[in-house]
Amino acid sequence: MEKMLVNMKSREKRFAYLFNNKLERLYIEQPQQKSAVGNIYVGIVTKVAPGMNAAFVDIGEVKNCYLPKDKLASYSADDSSFNEKKNRSISTYIKQGEKVLVQVVKDATGTKGPKLTGIVELQKDNLVFMPYGRYIAVSKKLVDQKIQKQLRSVGKKLTAQSEGLIFRTSAANASEAELTAEVDDLRQKYTELVRQAASAKKPALLLANNDYERELFRILEKMESGEVFVDTQEEAKAWSSVFPKLSFHYYADNKNLFSFFSIEKDIEDALKRIVWLEKGAYLIIDETEAATIIDVNTGKYEGRHNLEQTAFDTNRYAALEAARQLKVRDLSGIILIDFIDMPKEHEKKIEEIMKKELQKDSRQTKVIGFTALGILQITRKKTVVPLSQAVKTKCPVCDGAGTVMSAESMAFKLERELWEYERSDHDLIEVEAQREVIKVFSGKDKQHLLRLEEILGIQINLFERDFAIPDYHIKYIGQKNNS
Numbered sequence: 001m002e003k004m005l006v007n008m009k010s011r012e013k014r015f016a017y018l019f020n021n022k023l024e025r026l027y028i029e030q031p032q033q034k035s036a037v038g039n040i041y042v043g044i045v046t047k048v049a050p051g052m053n054a055a056f057v058d059i060g061e062v063k064n065c066y067l068p069k070d071k072l073a074s075y076s077a078d079d080s081s082f083n084e085k086k087n088r089s090i091s092t093y094i095k096q097g098e099k100v101l102v103q104v105v106k107d108a109t110g111t112k113g114p115k116l117t118g119i120v121e122l123q124k125d126n127l128v129f130m131p132y133g134r135y136i137a138v139s140k141k142l143v144d145q146k147i148q149k150q151l152r153s154v155g156k157k158l159t160a161q162s163e164g165l166i167f168r169t170s171a172a173n174a175s176e177a178e179l180t181a182e183v184d185d186l187r188q189k190y191t192e193l194v195r196q197a198a199s200a201k202k203p204a205l206l207l208a209n210n211d212y213e214r215e216l217f218r219i220l221e222k223m224e225s226g227e228v229f230v231d232t233q234e235e236a237k238a239w240s241s242v243f244p245k246l247s248f249h250y251y252a253d254n255k256n257l258f259s260f261f262s263i264e265k266d267i268e269d270a271l272k273r274i275v276w277l278e279k280g281a282y283l284i285i286d287e288t289e290a291a292t293i294i295d296v297n298t299g300k301y302e303g304r305h306n307l308e309q310t311a312f313d314t315n316r317y318a319a320l321e322a323a324r325q326l327k328v329r330d331l332s333g334i335i336l337i338d339f340i341d342m343p344k345e346h347e348k349k350i351e352e353i354m355k356k357e358l359q360k361d362s363r364q365t366k367v368i369g370f371t372a373l374g375i376l377q378i379t380r381k382k383t384v385v386p387l388s389q390a391v392k393t394k395c396p397v398c399d400g401a402g403t404v405m406s407a408e409s410m411a412f413k414l415e416r417e418l419w420e421y422e423r424s425d426h427d428l429i430e431v432e433a434q435r436e437v438i439k440v441f442s443g444k445d446k447q448h449l450l451r452l453e454e455i456l457g458i459q460i461n462l463f464e465r466d467f468a469i470p471d472y473h474i475k476y477i478g479q480k481n482n483s
Contacts, residue, residue: 037209049090
C-alpha cells in the first residue's frame with residue numbers, strides 16, 4: 001500500500017512517501033535552502049577554459065557556475081558532424097563577457113558551484129520542450145510500441161530542426177491538438193525569455209522552478225494507487241484532478257501530520273550515522289563531498305549456519321536497507337558500499353537485489369558492480385542537496401569534521417609552547433585550560449608541572465575553565481609583581 005504525506009502549512013515544506021507503512025522517500029525544503037535546479041537565468045561568461053572544455057558563468061549567485069561545451073545552445077545548434085564539433089575549441093562557441101541563457105541542472109555542493117546547461121527545458125502537463133534539444137523521446141513507462149511510434153510521429157511534426165521534445169506518460173491520453181497547444185505555449189514562453197535576456201543589463205533570474213512540487217509530482221506520477229494526505233485544502237483539491245488514480249485527503253487535525261503518522265522518528269533515524277538492521281547487524285554511513293561510504297557490519301548477528309551463510313544474510317539485509325537509505329537521505333554522486341567478504345556468486349545475487357530495489361527510485365541511478373576489493377559501486381544523479389545538508393549545519397566547534405583535538409594533544413601543545421620561554425626574563429605564566437587538559441599537563445601529583453617549572457625557572461599557574469572542547473589560553477606572561 002502506497003501513501004504520501006504532504007506537510008505544507010509551515011515555512012518548512014516536507015513530504016514523505018511510504019510503502020507498506022515504511023518510509024521510502026523524504027524531502028525537506030527550507031526557505032533559505034531552496035534548490036535552484038530548473039531555474040532559468042541570464043548570465044555573463046566570466047571565463048572560458050579550453051583545457052576543461054567548459055565556461056564559467058556569473059548568474060548573480062555567490063559562486064560562478066560551470067557550463068560544459070556540449071551543453072551550450074550554440075554547440076547543439078551546430079549542424080557539423082560529432083567529430084568536427086568535438087575537435088573544435090569551446091572558444092568557437094562562446095566568448096568571455098557574452099550573455100547566455102542558462103538553466104541550473106545541479107545545485108552547488110561544497111566548494112563546487114552550480115552546474116548549468118544552455119539547452120533549456122520547459123515543461124507542461126504532457127511534455128517537455130527543448131528549443132535546442134534536437135531529439136524526440138518518450139517516457140520509458142510507456143511500453144506500448146504503437147503509442148511510442150505515434151508520439152514520435154507527432155513530435156516530428158511539431159518541432160523544427162533544432163528543437164526537441166520529451167513526451168511524459170500522460171501524453172498517451174492527450175490529443176494531438178492538446179499537444180500542439182502545449183508546444184506553441186512553451187515556444188512562446190521561450191521567446192519571451194530570450195527577449196528578457198537580451199534586455200537584461202546584468203545577471204538575473206528569469207524563471208524560478210518550484211523544485212518542491214517537481215520532486216513531489218515525480219513520485220505521485222509513479223504511484224499506481226494509494227492515499228495522499230495534504231495539510232492544505234487548496235492543494236489537496238487541485239492535485240486530486242491532476243492525479244485521478246490517487247485518493248486525496250485534506251488533513252485538518254491540529255496535530256502535525258508527520259507526528260500523527262509517526263514519521264518524526266524516521267527523520268531523526270535518517271540523520272544518524274549508524275543504521276541498525278535485523279538481528280543486530282548495522283550500517284555505518286559516512287557522507288563526504290567526494291563520495292558516500294556505507295560500511296556493513298555483522299555486529300551481534302552470529303547466524304544459525306556457517307560463516308559464509310551468515311555473511312550473505314547480513315549482506316542481503318544490508319543491500320535492502322542501503323537502497324532505502326539512498327532514497328530517504330537523498331544521497332547522490334558516487335556511493336561505495338563495503339559489504340562483508342563473500343564469494344563471487346553471492347556478489348552477483350547482492351548486485352541483483354540492489355538493482356531491483358533501485359528500479360523504484362525516482363532519481364537516475366546506476367549500479368556499476370563490485371570492485372576487485374569487494375566494494376559495490378553505485379552512482380545516483382545529483383540534483384538537490386541531501387537530507388543531511390537540508391536540515392543540518394557544520395558544528396562550530398569542530399567545523400564539521402566530527403572530531404576535535406584530544407586533551408592529550410592540547411596538553412602537549414601547551415608544553416611545547418611554554419618551552420619557548422626558557423631563559424626568558426619572565427617568571428610567571430598564567431594559563432586558563434579545560435580540566436582534562438590541566439590533568440594531562442600536570443601529570444600525577446603535578447610531577448610534570450613541577451618539573452617544567454624547575455627547568456624553565458618560571459611559575460606556572462593553571463586556572464580551570466569550562467571550555468566546550470579540550471583547549472587552553474595563555475592569560476598572562478610576565479613578572480609576578482605585575483600580575
